[in-house]
Amino acid sequence: MAESNHRQDQLNSAMSSHRSGNLKVALEGYKRYLEAAPNHLEICSLAAEAAFGLKDFEQAAELLGRIAKAQPTNPQAHFNLGVSLKESGQLKMAEKAFHRALGLKPSYSAAQFQLALLLTAQGDRGSAVEAFRQVIDSDPENVEALSNCAVLLKEMGRLNESLSFHRLAVGKRPDHPGLNYNYGLALELTEQFERAAAAFQKAIDNDPKFVLALSSLGRVMGHLGRHKDSVECYRKGLGLSPSSGNLKSQLGVALHAAGSFEDAIDAHRDAIALDPASVDYLCAYGYTLTAAQHHEDAIKIFDRALHLKPDHHEAYSRKALALEALGRGKEIITDLRSAVAKHPDIVNLRLSLARTQLHTGDAAGALETCDDCLAKQPASTAALAFRSQALRELGRVEEANALTDLDALILPVKTSHPAGFQTMEAFNAALISHILKHPTLLKDPPGHATKGGLHTGELLIEPKGPFDDFEKTINAAVVRYKQQLRHSADHPFVAHQPKRWTLNVWSVVLEAGGHQVPHIHRGAWLSGVYYAKVPEVVRRSGNSRAGWIEFGQPPEKLNPTAPPELREICPEEGLMVLFPAYFYHRTVPFDADGTRISIAFDIVPFGES
Structure with missing residues (x-):
């Protein structure tokens, strides 16, 4: 009798600690009680709740597993076990638990939603989309399911379907910053830049400190040719996040597009000061230096980028432009050939080589490079233009005129x-x-x-x-x-x-x-x-x-x-x-x-x- 009273006092103390928020003490008390009664389901449930609150998900899964074993026909028990297993990283076991819950209760929307999230985490996008669709069929107001499904469809390249789900989600919660932001990203991918700008602006209106939305709005304004507005967006973003190298670099790109080269140079330097090892920042800086006619400085910056990442094809392409402007295109030919060998599928790199070959008088080499480009991308505008010029330089005028037929095709x-x-x-x-x-x-x-x-x-x-x-x-x-x-x-x-x-x-x-x-x-x-x-x-x-x-x-x-x-x-x-x-x-x-x-x-x- 005394032992029983002592155990009850321990349990009462654990429950009191639980109510007061002292989860660690509560869990220890529950575990001591369960030593004598390991399958007391109510206490297992309380202990699992405390373990979950402490983010001890493995302990929670072990406790909830006892309940699911004792109640094999209870869908809630399998659902709770699945959530704890998912949180502990035991994804395959969690998937089985959610399937058991759905087998017992096919209309279990919460289990279907958790299964969809789990499939997403496992990279099984197709199955995850189908799972989210089933959630939406049974619960059309589930905005999280709509939004998650839309994002997955966007990642899968199914953009029209993605936009449909984004519109449904935003329609149900029109003032939600995150939903408007995700909708804007999908619109931007489909080059609906004006509508994307409106979505990003709506996100900012509802959360003026949403830096990602400001950055995205700046990017879209650039696509629309509204470069001054783009600059303003990046400046606002930097007001909220002054140590963001990415925002400073993007500001430099926007200032470059607006023709403010010296201000752009300052912004790029600020970005590089924050992250001197960023090859992307260096390439953007070098490109602006080239546009500002500072070709020698640009070449040094591209060399610095290539020292950090020797196979960076964009740095080679842009360095070639700077060298060509100085009449020194021959210096980059060997490097461009090497870069093409390392990146045979990047057509723009081959185009840089063809352009430089023409610039240096190697029309035969340019023709061969153009043919390689056209084998990979038969309608390449630049490859056709360079090919026509290479043929003309080689004296193959009739072939050049047939390709560039000014009378028949204009x-x-x-x-x-x-x-x-x-x-x-x-x-x-x-x-x-x-x-x-x-x-x-x-x-x-x-x-x-x-x-x-x-x-x-x-x-x-x-x-x-x-x-x-x-x-x-x-x-x-x-x-x-x-x-x-x-x-x-x-x-x-x-x-x-x-x-x-x-x-x-x-x-x-x-x-x-x-x-x-x-x-x-x-x-x-x-x-x-x-x-x-x-x-x-x-x-x-x-x-x-x-x-x-x-x-x-x-x-x-x-x-x-x-x-x-x-x-x-x-x-x-x-x-x-x-x-x-x-x-x-x-x-x-x-x-x-x-x-x-x-x-x-x-x-x-x-x-x-």
């Missing part, structure tokens, strides 16, 4: 005004007004061909204004262009025409002296230009061709020696010119007064070609 089209406008003049006036007021309009943006002029970012973002109609005009012109293609089906441009595409649209505003240097449009299949405003001096320029668009002249950085095959077209208001994206083209400078406003666009393949 199509000028006289457009008509959309139904909502009375005249072409009214349509052009609306386009011009929208362009000149656009928030992305920037003078001589880095990385673009525009010199001495203004350049917008993406124009197919809301509010589109007249560009809603212009988008339809472009798509209709592209369909007609594809229908009129008469080249043989084995021509690489014809063979890889897309069935579906997306559009990128921007504008260039040139005053006297403004022009565009020879360039191509990487990543696109077809490109085009539309003339909304053409000054009288361009229309009357005659033999001088001032302000005209010229096709066929390669850039000086390739050190061309062979005479080019040229085609020049005089701009007219309402004229659209379509051409393969790999055709080099430029604007001939004009010196007289007047404003020339053109709208350029790319047809970018989407999905299966």
Whole structure:
């Protein structure tokens, strides 16, 4: 009797300690009690609760295992055991416990949810998605299941499905910062940058200290060409997290894009001071130094990056640009060949080698490299452009002209005004007004061909204004262009025409002296230009061709020696010119007064070609 009373006193003391939050003392008391009554289920449950609170998950699993063994038909017992096993890292045993719970109670939503989380942790995304779907079927209001399922689908590349689940989750909790942030990431992946920006902004509105959302908003603003807004986002993020090297580096990238090279250099230096071993920070810094014409300094920075990571292909590619600018391209050829050998599947590295080979006069080597590129990526814009130039330098002019057929593949089209406008003049006036007021309009943006002029970012973002109609005009012109293609089906441009595409649209505003240097449009299949405003001096320029668009002249950085095959077209208001994206083209400078406003666009393949 005395022993029984003593054990009851121990139990009462343990329970009192439990109620007061002294879990360690409580657990020890429960364990002493269980020495004499190891299968007392109520005390096992209390002891497991205390162990769980102490994060002693193995102890909790052992105690809950006793309950599950004693109550094999109790789904709650198997569920509790599964949770403790999952937390202790015994994932396979936890999976079995959750399956037992679901076998006893198929509608057990909590067990299904925990099973989905466990499958996620095991990397079995497909099974995890199905498990989350079953949770959602039985509990449509389960926002956690919706969000987790959406994230998994995004990681699996099933982006449209992911967006659907994100929309459902955000619809149920519209002010939740994390849900809006995850939705923004999925929208960004599908290049819906304006909607992504709105989602990130909603996350920030509900949590002004959400640094990741500020960083992501800055990144998306960069995609939209709103570089000043991008800079502001990164500065706000740094106000909250001043020691973030990543934010400082991204600020440097945004300042670079806005043309503020010296400020960008300072930001990159700050980032590197925080993490001197970051190869990514060093490469971003070197790229800005190259853009600012500090080529010698850039080369030293790229060498520093390569010392830290000798096979970093981006450092080789960017170092090549700096050396080419100094006329020292031959110094990087051996390294580029070595990098290509180590990274045979990185087409951009081969393109850097081909460009440098052309720059150094090795047209035969460039041709071979281009053919290697095209074997891996048959529609590569840059590889086709470099190949055409290599053929011309080798004297294989007929082959070059067949690849870059200026007469057959360039199509000028006289457009008509959309139904909502009375005249072409009214349509052009609306386009011009929208362009000149656009928030992305920037003078001589880095990385673009525009010199001495203004350049917008993406124009197919809301509010589109007249560009809603212009988008339809472009798509209709592209369909007609594809229908009129008469080249043989084995021509690489014809063979890889897309069935579906997306559009990128921007504008260039040139005053006297403004022009565009020879360039191509990487990543696109077809490109085009539309003339909304053409000054009288361009229309009357005659033999001088001032302000005209010229096709066929390669850039000086390739050190061309062979005479080019040229085609020049005089701009007219309402004229659209379509051409393969790999055709080099430029604007001939004009010196007289007047404003020339053109709208350029790319047809970018989407999905299966």
